[in-house]
Amino acid sequence: xxxxxVHDKMDQPENSHxxxxxxxxxxxxxxxxxxxxxxxxxxxxxxxxxxxxxxADITGxxxxxxxxxxxxxxxxxxxxxxxxxxxxxxxxxxxxLLDNEEDPIIWRGPLLAGAVKQFWxxxxxxxxxxxxxxxxxxxxDVPLTVLQSLPLDGAVIVTMPQDLSVLVVKKAxxxxxxxxxxxxxxxxxxxxxxxPECGHRMEPFGPSKVHEAAEAMGIDVLGSFPISPQLTAxxxxxxxxxxxxxxxxKMVDLITEKLPV
Amino acid sequence: xxxxxVHDKMDQPENSHxxxxxxxxxxxxxxxxxxxxxxxxxxxxxxxxxxxxxxADITGxxxxxxxxxxxxxxxxxxxxxxxxxxxxxxxxxxxxLLDNEEDPIIWRGPLLAGAVKQFWxxxxxxxxxxxxxxxxxxxxDVPLTVLQSLPLDGAVIVTMPQDLSVLVVKKAxxxxxxxxxxxxxxxxxxxxxxxPECGHRMEPFGPSKVHEAAEAMGIDVLGSFPISPQLTAxxxxxxxxxxxxxxxxKMVDLITEKLPV
Numbered sequence: 001x002x003x004x005x006v007h008d009k010m011d012q013p014e015n016s017h018x019x020x021x022x023x024x025x026x027x028x029x030x031x032x033x034x035x036x037x038x039x040x041x042x043x044x045x046x047x048x049x050x051x052x053x054x055x056a057d058i059t060g061x062x063x064x065x066x067x068x069x070x071x072x073x074x075x076x077x078x079x080x081x082x083x084x085x086x087x088x089x090x091x092x093x094x095x096x097l098l099d100n101e102e103d104p105i106i107w108r109g110p111l112l113a114g115a116v117k118q119f120w121x122x123x124x125x126x127x128x129x130x131x132x133x134x135x136x137x138x139x140x141d142v143p144l145t146v147l148q149s150l151p152l153d154g155a156v157i158v159t160m161p162q163d164l165s166v167l168v169v170k171k172a173x174x175x176x177x178x179x180x181x182x183x184x185x186x187x188x189x190x191x192x193x194x195x196p197e198c199g200h201r202m203e204p205f206g207p208s209k210v211h212e213a214a215e216a217m218g219i220d221v222l223g224s225f226p227i228s229p230q231l232t233a234x235x236x237x238x239x240x241x242x243x244x245x246x247x248x249x250k251m252v253d254l255i256t257e258k259l260p261v
Numbered sequence: 262x263x264x265x266x267v268h269d270k271m272d273q274p275e276n277s278h279x280x281x282x283x284x285x286x287x288x289x290x291x292x293x294x295x296x297x298x299x300x301x302x303x304x305x306x307x308x309x310x311x312x313x314x315x316x317a318d319i320t321g322x323x324x325x326x327x328x329x330x331x332x333x334x335x336x337x338x339x340x341x342x343x344x345x346x347x348x349x350x351x352x353x354x355x356x357x358l359l360d361n362e363e364d365p366i367i368w369r370g371p372l373l374a375g376a377v378k379q380f381w382x383x384x385x386x387x388x389x390x391x392x393x394x395x396x397x398x399x400x401x402d403v404p405l406t407v408l409q410s411l412p413l414d415g416a417v418i419v420t421m422p423q424d425l426s427v428l429v430v431k432k433a434x435x436x437x438x439x440x441x442x443x444x445x446x447x448x449x450x451x452x453x454x455x456x457p458e459c460g461h462r463m464e465p466f467g468p469s470k471v472h473e474a475a476e477a478m479g480i481d482v483l484g485s486f487p488i489s490p491q492l493t494a495x496x497x498x499x500x501x502x503x504x505x506x507x508x509x510x511k512m513v514d515l516i517t518e519k520l521p522v
Contacts, residue, residue, distance in 0.1 A: 028323070029398045030291005030421075060289050060399045060429050112401060136399065137290045140319075140373060160291075162493060167326060193454065193465045200458035204465070204488040206497065227465040232423060236467060 009151040010117065014079065016125040018052070019261045022132050022184070023146060023155045025176065027168035029137035031160040032189035034062045035235060036225070037134040040156070042067075042241035043252040045089045049129040049261065052082060055093035056116045056146050057136040064095045068238025072096060079124040087241050092123050113145035120150055129261045139175045147179040153259050154184040156222065159213065161191055161205045166213045173217050184258055185220035186210060187251065193227040223251040270412040271378065275340065277386040279313070280522045283393050283445070284407060284416045286437065288429035290398035292421040293450040295323045296496060297486070298395035301417070303328075303502035304513040306350045310390040310522065313343065316354035317377045317407050318397040325356045329499025333357060340385040348502050353384050374406035381411055390522045400436045408440045414520050415445040417483065420474065422452055422466045427474045434478050445519055446481035447471055448512065454488040484512040 012018060024037040034057065041053040055063035064070060069083040069091050080097075082090035094115060125131065133150065135143045146152075155176050159169040169186070176183055188210035192203050204227065214221045225247055234240045273279060285298040295318065302314040316324035325331060330344040330352050341358075343351035355376060386392065394411065396404045407413075416437050420430040430447075437444055449471035453464050465488065475482045486508055495501045 028291060029289060030293075032291075058401075060432075062289070062429065065428060136401075138397065140397075141402065162497060168323065193463065195456035195458060195461050196463055197461035198456060198459040200456055202454065202457055202490075204454045204490055204493070206490065206493045229463075229465055229467065232465070232467045236423060 010120055010149050013121050013123060013125055016128065018125055018128045018131045020130045020153045020259045021150055022130060022255065022259065023135055023150070023152050023181070024132060024158060025135045025143065025155050025172050026137050026158040027139070027170070027172035028159075029060070031137075031158050032225070033137065033158045034066060034134050035231065035240065036156065036158050036187055036189060037132050038063060038066045038240050039243060039248050040252065040255070041089050041130070041132040042085075042087060042243070043248050044130050044132075044256075045087050045241070046244075047252070047256075050127055051088075052090045052125050052128045052131040053092075054119050054123075054131060054133045055091070055095070056119065056133050056142060058094050058112050058115055058142060060136065061093045061095040063091060063134055064093045065238060066235045066240040067091055069096065076124055079122055081124050085241055086239075089241065090125065090128070092119050112142050116142055116146055117149060130259075139171055143172075143175070147176060147181055152181045154182045154255075156184050156187060156255070157219070158187045158189055159210070160189050161203065161208050161210070166209050169213070170217060173219065183219045184255055185222035186214045186217070187222045188224045190227045191224040196229070220254070222254050223247045271381055271410050274382050274384060274386055277389065279386055279389045279392045281391045281414045281520045282411055283391060283516065283520065284396055284411070284413050284442070285393060285419060286396045286404065286416050286433050287398050287419040288400070288431070288433035289420075292398075292419050293486070294398065294419045295327060295395050296492065296501065297417065297419050297448055297450060298393050299324060299327045299501050300504060300509050301513065301516070302350050302391070302393040303346075303348060303504070304509050305391050305393075305517075306348050306502070307505075308513070308517075311388055312349075313351045313386050313389045313392040314353075315380050315384075315392060315394045316352070316356070317380065317394050317403060319355050319373050319376055319403060322354045322356040324352060324354045324395055326499060327496045327501045328352055330357065337385055340383055342385050346502055347500075350502065351386065351389070353380050373403050377403055377407055378410060391520075400432050404433075404436070408437065408442055413442045415443045415516075417445050417448060417516070418480070419448045419450055420471070421450050422464065422469050422471070427470050430474070431478060434480065444480045445516055446483035447475045447478070448483045449485045451488045452485040457490070481515070483515050484508045
């Protein structure tokens with residue numbers, strides 16, 4: 001591309017060495033971006049990597065709930081120690097730092113952006129093979145700051161089978177390309193659901209559009225994920241990391257091939 | 262509550278008289294907030310009210326696509342004339358003002374907030390019975406600005422049947438209450454889907470939680486809406502305003518009872 005990013009990337013956090021940083025992005029909310037981020041982190045962990053999960057969705061943080069972590073993280077010197085999920089994924093989220101997790105975060109843009117930078121620089125990530133960053137949806141302040149300031153190795157784009165989502169995801173892809181972050185590929189979530197009564201595979205949000213959308217944008221397909229009541233139940237129980245599927249395994253194969261450690 | 266909002270509300274736009282302003286809010290993206298906003302506006306229009314629809318979801322605007330409007334709106338003096346949907350809903354959205362609707366809006370918070378204020382003050386809304394405002398998800402800059410600066414008569418809160426969404430919606434409810442905007446009630450979207458093969462009513466995101474959530478937050482239930490392939494198809498075709506259902510009619514009954522014009 002020949003483009004240069006004029007913004008300074010942040011250095012490695014103190015006492016830490018993070019080998020690969022992967023952002024999970026969607027143009028539109030509610031496509032299951034946070035689920036895909038937690039599944040990616042959990043599958044990487046299952047493969048014995050050291051994995052961190054940075055919840056940059058400051059205004060709608062969902063990672064702690066999905067991963068079953070809670071309680072205020074301790075500090076070591078000036079750094080916060082991430083919470084650990086049952087399988088050992090290191091998690092940091094604004095929800096862990098609030099006294100009441102139902103409190104809204106009514107922060108103005110610059111404060112939001114500052115919080116994400118702190119989640120990078122002032123957290124004791126230690127030796128981490130993969131840091132997965134869950135971005136807020138859209139192309140606003142916080143995704144922009146994350147894309148500009150974190151040394152990202154790649155971005156996973158999440159969408160769902162609606163024209164609308166595809167339209168909006170193109171905006172996110174354009175933003176990521178403008179900021180010179182490599183796009184690892186497109187994930188289609190909520191692509192179908194299996195009727196528990198008759199086994200019929202229905203497409204409640206319409207037919208899959210991932211291959212045509214990826215081709216139009218010149219990016220790879222990383223996989224298609226169904227609406228899964230089992231996944232919803234595991235997420236609601238804080239045990240999403242126990243979810244396994246062939247599609248998930250395949251997605252992580254493709255990502256680790258592109259970004260080996 | 263005895264609370265006073267210290268922020269100045271904006272005056273009526275020039276040459277316009279807007280009787281009722283309703284915000285549609287969700288704590289989390291992807292619960293179908295924009296669908297509910299367009300359905301509310303369309304059903305009000307079907308009842309012969311003069312209706313405006315302000316797309317305040319600047320970073321993920323979806324209203325023009327759903328309502329089938331496009332093209333740059335003309336100006337009269339210093340004011341922009343809203344686009345009109347087939348049934349006559351007046352629509353304004355950043356997507357109508359972009360040269361290429363796939364361009365991302367990489368705007369910093371204050372610019373975003375300024376755009377929403379312009380969509381109120383510099384648009385020729387004319388005589389409008391109900392102005393429906395589609396907010397971006399979350400509790401960040403833009404929802405905050407809209408709640409603070411527009412003279413809102415009430416807020417509709419949209420959620421879906423996931424613990425996570427219910428958790429995050431509580432943040433939005435807390436924010437709305439803090440800013441002293443009356444809450445009209447809670448809508449549960451994506452509550453169930455009907456198998457097209459056997460008619461089984463499945464709950465892909467888990468069992469409904471709207472009544473217990475509404476009770477816990479001390480607010481009313483405005484209705485439960487299914488995942489509807491028909492609604493998705495109409496939305497993708499820009500014809501969402503033709504969707505009708507008993508649940509929609511009931512929701513609008515409840516809202517117009519609370520906010521008569």
